[in-house]
Every structure is written in structure tokens, then in C-alpha cells.
Amino acid sequence: xxxxxxxxxxxxxxxxxxxxxxxxxxKKYNILADYTLLNTEEKDLKGVIEKIRDGELNGINxxxxxxxxxxxLVDKLINDAHHTNSVNTIYLDETNAIVxxxxxxxxxxxxxxxxxxxxxxxxxxxxGAGGVSPSVIFSLExxxxxxxxxxxxxxxxxxxxxxxxxxxxxxxxxxxxxKIREYDVIINATSLGxxxxxxxxxEFEGLKPNAIFIDTIYNPLITKSIKYLKENNIKTFxxxxxxxxxxxxxxxxxNKVNPEIDNELIDLLISKLK
Ligand code: ATR
Numbered sequence: 001x002x003x004x005x006x007x008x009x010x011x012x013x014x015x016x017x018x019x020x021x022x023x024x025x026x027k028k029y030n031i032l033a034d035y036t037l038l039n040t041e042e043k044d045l046k047g048v049i050e051k052i053r054d055g056e057l058n059g060i061n062x063x064x065x066x067x068x069x070x071x072x073l074v075d076k077l078i079n080d081a082h083h084t085n086s087v088n089t090i091y092l093d094e095t096n097a098i099v100x101x102x103x104x105x106x107x108x109x110x111x112x113x114x115x116x117x118x119x120x121x122x123x124x125x126x127x128g129a130g131g132v133s134p135s136v137i138f139s140l141e142x143x144x145x146x147x148x149x150x151x152x153x154x155x156x157x158x159x160x161x162x163x164x165x166x167x168x169x170x171x172x173x174x175x176x177x178x179k180i181r182e183y184d185v186i187i188n189a190t191s192l193g194x195x196x197x198x199x200x201x202x203e204f205e206g207l208k209p210n211a212i213f214i215d216t217i218y219n220p221l222i223t224k225s226i227k228y229l230k231e232n233n234i235k236t237f238x239x240x241x242x243x244x245x246x247x248x249x250x251x252x253x254x255n256k257v258n259p260e261i262d263n264e265l266i267d268l269l270i271s272k273l274k
Contacts (some may be wrong), residue, residue, distance in 0.1 A: 001032055002032075003032050003033060004031070004032065004033035004034075004058040004059075005033065005035075005036070005056070005059060006022060006033060006034070006035040006036070006058055006059045006060070006061075007035065007036050007037070007038040007048075007056050007059075007060055007061070008035070008036075008037060008038065008060070008061040008062070008063060009038045009040040009045070009048055009061070009062055009063070009066060010039075010040070010062070010063035010064055010065070010066060011039055011040055011041065011042075011064075011065065011066070012039065013037045013038065013039045013040075013063065014037065014039070015195075015219060016037055016063060017218075017243060017269055017272055017273075018035065018037075018061055018131065018243075018247060019035045019036060019037055019112055020268060020269060020272055021243070021244065021247045021265070021269065022035035022247065022250075022251060023035050023257065024264075024265050024268060025251055025257075025259040025265075027260065028165065028259070028260075029255070029257050030269075031255060031257070033058070033255075040066070042066070044070060045066060045069060045070060045073060046073050048060070049070060049073045049074065049090060049098060052090060052091065052092050052098050053092060053096070053098060054094065054191060058091070058092075059089070059090065059091045059113075059250070059253075059254040060088070060089070060090040060091075060108050061088055061089055061090075061247075061250055062087050062088050062090065063088065064130075064131045064132075065131060067086045067087055067088055067131050067132075068085060068086060068131070070085075070087050070090070070100060070188065070245045071087060071100065073098075074087065074090060074098045074099065074100035075097040075098045075099070076098075076099055076100070077099075077100045077101075078096055078099055078100070078101050078149070079101060079102070080101065080102040080103070080104075080105040080106070080111060080135070080138060081100045081101045081102035081228075082105075082113055083102075083105075083138050084102050084112070084134035084135050084137075085134060085164065086102050086104070086107065086131070086132075086134045086135055086160035086228035087100035087101065087102055087105050088101075088102055088103055088104050088246065088250070089101045089102065089249075089250040089253055089254075091253055091254055101253060102135060102251045103246040103247075103249035103253070104132065104135035104139075104242070104243075104246050105135045105138050105139045105142065106139075106245060106249045107241075107242040107243070107244075107245040107246030107247075107248075107249065108135060108139035108214075108216075108242050108245075109134060109139045109142060110241075110245040110248075111237065111240065111241035111242045111245050112212070112214045112237045112242070113139060113143040113185075115144055115212060115235070115237075116143060116184075116185055116212065118143070119143050119144040119145045119148060120144050120145070122145050122147070122148040122184040122185055123145075123148075123149070123182060123183045123184050123185070124145045124147065124148045124149070124183060124184065124185040124186070124187070125148075125149050125150075125151065125171075125179070125182075125183040125185070125186045125187070126140070126148065126149070126150045126151070126187050126189055127152070127176065127182060127187065127188050127189060127190055127192075128149055128151075128152055128189035128190035128191075128192075129150060129152035129154070129157035129158045129160070129161050129189075130152075130157070130189065130190065130191070131150075132189045132216050133150070133161060133189045134149045134161065134164065134165075136187050136189045136216070137150070137161065137168065139167050140185070140187075141165070141167075145224060146167070147169075148165075148167060148168055148169070149168065149169040149170070149171050149179075149183070150162075150168050150169070150170055150171070151170075151171040151172070151173055151175070151176055151179070152173060153173045153190075154189075155170070155172065155173065156182065158170045158171075160168045162230075177181075177202050177205075180204055180207065181207055181208065182208045183207075183208070183210075183211060184208060184210065184211055184212070184213055185211070185214070186204075186207070186211060186212070186214070187213075187214045187216065188213070188214070188215045188216060188217065188225065189213075189216050191217070193215065193217050193220075193224060193225055193226075194217050194219065194223075195219050195220055199223070199224050199225070200224070200225055203225070204225060204228065204229060204234075204274065207229070207232075207234055209233070209234075210235075211234055211235075212234070212235045212237070213226070213229050213234055213235070213236045213237070214224070214236075214237045215236070215237065215238050215239055216239045216242060217238065217239045218238050218240040218242075218243055218273070219273055220273065221238050221240060221270065221273055222238070223238075226238060240266075240269060240270070240273075243269075244261055244266075244269070245261075248261065
């Protein structure tokens with residue numbers, strides 16, 4: 001039997017944990033397959049995606065900065081990819097069409113949003129208007145949160161997202177420190193806090209005691225903000241669960257096996273972050 005080949009494309013891509021995740025499951029379920037990192041230039045995107053058509057690649061995950069850029073290169077967008085204009089999973093369907101799907105929305109919902117009770121009366125703040133933000137917003141909408149605000153350093157990018165998600169309240173970046181105190185669900189969808197990157201210039205003081213803070217970042221697992229909020233008894237989540245759950249859904253779409261998230265896998269992933 002021919003070995004199947006999967007890859008994650010992005011730039012830069014060296015820090016992705018997706019190969020660890022998928023190769024663990026391939027081994028566990030005796031699937032003859034390999035999952036690799038493919039550092040890709042924008043000009044090569046079309047060629048890489050076409051490899052799906054001839055079976056050279058059996059599935060692709062897409063990460064920054066290509067989640068929108070691959071859209072014109074697939075034959076059809078389905079479900080959450082269609083609603084967010086953001087693709088993270090590509091495969092060939094039974095009609096030989098190259099399909100773009102989004103499993104980030106599921107990843108977010110499965111990872112944290114089930115922790116949100118009485119969603120219809122909660123206020124959510126999305127910090128950031130970059131590549132992951134449409135998935136964050138749509139996952140909040142699907143979780144029935146109605147009051148959703150967005151705040152981003154570059155204001156125009158928030159306004160651009162409001163064209164797609166008209167219900168968004170758009171806040172000015174300079175008001176973040178003050179306004180954040182009004183929210184029940186706060187999601188960091190910026191790259192602030194990422195290893196070797198800049199961080200928020202202030203602590204998130206004075207949050208509601210029952211607020212939850214969700215970070216889309218998993219490297220490091222405990223960012224400066226998460227450390228501060230934990231010390232102040234605010235419930236926090238890091239991005240590792242989101243990574244695992246989006247990977248679980250991609251794995252299912254490609255292999256029709258719903259892989260288990262066991263402790264050995266979690267320990268393995270955490271060990272790679274040290
Ligand atoms: P892109 O915006 O190219 O899609 P991204 O990594 O998906 O890149 O998104 C980065 C997010 O982190 C953006 O919301 C970005 O804000 P801008 O739109 O203003 O660039 C945010 N971000 C990155 N560095 C930041 C910083 N130093 N201060 C505030 N926000 C920052």
C-alpha cells in the first residue's frame with residue numbers, strides 16, 4: 001500500500017506542532033502515512049495545492065500567512081471555511097474537487113467555549129483582527145454569544161471584519177486597558193505574548209471575577225498575561241487545546257478516524273514546547 005503524505009504549509013513554519021500531533025495518531029491507528037512541514041513561498045502555493053489533485057499529497061493544513069491566500073486556489077469552500085473566508089484544511093473529495101475547510105472554528109469551540117455558561121447574556125471581546133480572528137468571531141457566534149466586540153491596533157482591519165460580521169462592536173485600541181474590564185469572555189487573537197515577540201504593555205487589571213481569558217497562543221504555554229491572570233484567580237486557557245482539537249477534526253476529514261486525545265499525546269506536545 002502506498003504511504004500517504006500530509007503537510008502543513010505556512011511561512012515561517014518551523015515551530016508548528018502539527019507533525020507531532022498527526023504522526024502520533026498515524027502510529028496509534030496503524031495508518032501508513034507521514035506528516036511534514038512545508039515552508040512555502042507565496043508563489044509556490046498553487047503548485048503545492050495542485051499536488052492534492054494528483055495524489056502526491058493526501059491532505060494539507062494551512063497556517064499563517066496563507067489561510068486567506070489559498071482560497072482562489074481550491075475548487076470549493078465548504079462550511080466554516082465558507083463562513084469565515086479562512087481555510088486551514090485541504091483535501092480531495094470523491095468528485096475530485098479540491099476542498100477548503102476550516103477546523104479552527106471547531107477547535108476553539110471544543111477547547112474552551114463549552115466552558116461558557118449562559119452564553120446569550122455574555123459579552124465577548126476579540127483582541128486582534130489578523131488571520132485567526134474570523135474563526136474566533138464565528139466560533140463565538142456559533143456558541144450563541146450575541147454581544148461581540150473587536151479591538152485591534154490597526155483600526156481599519158477591525159472595520160474590514162465588520163463588513164463580514166456586521167454585528168461586531170468596534171473599539172479603539174487605546175481603550176483596551178479600560179474596556180477589557182467590561183467583558184466576560186476575552187480572547188487574545190494577536191501575536192502578542194508569542195515567544196520572542198512583544199507582549200501587552202500592561203497587565204489585565206480589574207477583570208470581572210468570573211471572566212475567562214482565552215489565548216490562541218501555545219508557545220509559550222504560559223504567557224505573561226496568563227501568568228498574571230492565573231495569579232489573580234481568573235480562569236485562563238492557552239492555545240494548545242485549540243491546536244489539538246482543530247487537528248482532531250482535520251485528521252477525521254482525511255482519514256475517517258476520530259482520533260483520541262490521550263494523556264501521552266498531551267505530554268508529548270508539552271515536552272516539545274520546553
Ligand atoms: P496578519 O495581520 O498579517 O494576518 P497575524 O499574525 O494573523 O498577521 O495577526 C497579527 C495580529 O496581532 C494582528 O491583529 C496585529 O495587529 P495589527 O493588525 O495592528 O498589525 C496584532 N499585533 C501584532 N503585533 C502587535 C503589537 N506589537 N501590538 C498590537 N497588536 C499587534
